Amino acid sequence: ADAAAGKVKAKKCRNCHGIDGVAKIPIAPHIAGESEVYLQVQLKAFRTGKRKHEIMSVIAKDLSDADIADLAAWYSSIKFTIEMPTD
Amino acid sequence: ADAAAGKVKAKKCRNCHGIDGVAKIPIAPHIAGESEVYLQVQLKAFRTGKRKHEIMSVIAKDLSDADIADLAAWYSSIKFTIEMPTD
Structure with a gap:
């Protein structure tokens, strides 16, 4: 899988998920x-x-296995760190 | 919704999602x-x-609306920051 190719393919994901995988609308998950x-x-x-x-059913319909592998490679390559709420 | 109550209720989510929302197994999402x-x-x-x-269908069956609201409040209260891969 090719994360760089996935980053380019992520243009069709950007409106809801962002290229950075941080959701732009509340009903979409961060990925x-x-x-x-x-x-x-x-x-x-x-x-x-x-x-x-x-939306996802429509978008996914046209994705090839290679598209899926590249998109998964791209979004999984983004690192994240968490911060637990202080009680 | 009560995030603190959600943290307690998250004990049943912990094995796959962690109390911290960082997945413990690859097939589970980070939440x-x-x-x-x-x-x-x-x-x-x-x-x-x-x-x-x-698994989720079984676990969710017994969740009340209050459980769902508290769990959602807990996991959404965990902050995260991302780091984009350097090309």
């Missing part, structure tokens, strides 16, 4: 740093209809 | 910092069967 396995499983589920969403 | 809206929509989708997963 920065998600594992390649999880991203591939979800994109393939949207493509086959196992998982449904009015 | 740290996901928006409350997204988390609520997904948990309710698993509860109604709109979204299916062998």
